[in-house]
Amino acid sequence: MRMRSRLRILPVLTALVAVAVALPALSQSSARPEGAAAAATGRGRVPVPRPEATEVVLAVHGGAGTALRREDTDARTEKAYRDGLADALRAGRKVLRDGGSSVAAVEAAVRSLEDNPLFNAGKGAVFTEDAGHELDASVMRGSDLAAGAVAGVRHVRNPVSAARLVMERTPHVLLAGEGADAFAVRNGLPAVTQDYYWTQARWDSLMKAKEQSRSGTSPSASRQIVGGQAVGESAMGTVGAVAVDGKHDLAAATSTGGMTNKMAGRVGDSPLVGAGTYAKNGTVAASATGHGEVFIRGAATSTLSHLVEFGGRDVAAAAHEVVHERLARLGGTGGVIALAPDGTLAAPHSSEGMLYGYLTADGKLVTKVFPDETRTGR
Known part of the structure; x- marks a missing residue:
């Protein structure tokens, strides 16, 4: 009888041991990110985010917001936006080909976009509520986390260059307003009057925004901030660039005129390290565009x-989680370009559209201006 009891107990003990061995694995499985679990089971609701491209050395964006649509965009307008992105990529490419740093490359790329009136930065900056222009920009170097930024400048032709000077010639990270303008002039940057930034398209946007405000049909704050234009217009907002150079150093830069009809003195995410711009060797270089407050x-x-760095995500999964999950829960839309040290690029956006382009190590240059060209949008 005693022997039979032992024989009955053995299968039970074996089963208990099997369960005990399986529990750690089950616990690890349940702790996986949603995308990883979906990949493992094939049944997840959210597909595993895929990178935009590989072997990328430089990428730029021209803002996220209302989209250019194929059905109502003529060939001339499409070409203008593609050329604007391509010119910025070529400016950065020249720096990298000459052995320049990733910081110099992103500065050159963003300067090109600041000089193009199609984009909401520099020459094409939007108007504030008092019909002025206040511009913001930032630069960050991944090798040592050095950063520089300017906010609310009113007379700097290229705010991104002023931001780089703050990083390299001061003990500070952020200078604002008149002090930033004066610093830029003292360090040799060309000064401009407010009318330099004026464009008819931005003036028309301001008039539309004020009319909508008076009539009580003003678009939502998020639409104004993201697009930098009144509803129904296709021009985009904030610009930015990310790069990796021959020394494998990362860098990022972002520049903007802000939002149409914004309060005087309003500062968004573009000049703020960790919000609109970030670069750290070993992880990512990122430039954001969208609902700045969020x-x-x-x-x-x-x-x-x-x-x-700490969550074990790849760049595509991390960028997707930030744009489509974390920021979405806070009520914001927009996008980001994120470049890993190995050249993997992610470019997710939760807004209707995002203008961006990239350059690969073998010289391939790609621009994307229509929503159906992007794989990581909505």
Whole structure:
């Protein structure tokens, strides 16, 4: 009888041991990110985010917001936007081909976009509520986390260059207003009057925004901030660039005129390290565009880097989580370009559209201006 009891107990003990062995594996499986679990089971609701491209050395964006649509965009307009992105990529490419740093490459790329009136930065900056222009920009170097930024400048032709000077010639990270303008002039940057930034398209946007405000049909704040234009217009907003150079150093830069009809003195995410711009060797270089207040509250670009460094995400998964999950929960839309040290590029956006382009190590240059050209949008 005693022997039979032992024989009955043995299968039970064996089953208990099997369960005990399986529990750690089950626990690890349940702790996986949603995308990883979907890949493992093939039944997840959210597909595993895929990178935009590989072997990328430089990428730029021209803002996220209302989209250019094929059905109502003529060939001339399409070409103008593609040429604007391509010119910025070529400016950065020249720097990298000559052995320049990733910092110099992103500065050159963003300067090109600042000089193009199609984009909401520099020459094409939008108007504030008092019909003025206040511009913001930032630069970050991945090798040592050095950064520089300017906010609310009114007389700097290329704010991104002023931001780089703050990084390299001061002990500070951010200078604002008159002090930033004066610093730029003292360090040799050309000064311009406010009418330099004026364009008819931006003036018309301001008039539309004020009329909508008076009539009580003003678009939602998020639409104004993201697009930098009144509803129904296709021009985009904030510009930015990310790069990796021959020394494998990362860098990022972002520049903007802000939002149409914004309060005087308003500062968004573009000049704020960890919100609109971030670069750290070993993780990512990222430049954001979108609902600035939400990108600040969500620490968008530093969170992306932390997900790579501490969360074990790849760049595509980290960028997707920030744009489509974390910022979405806070009520914001927009996009980001995120470049890993190995050249993997992610470019997700939750807004209707995002203008961007990239350059690969073998010289391939790609621009994307229509929503159906992007794989990581909505």
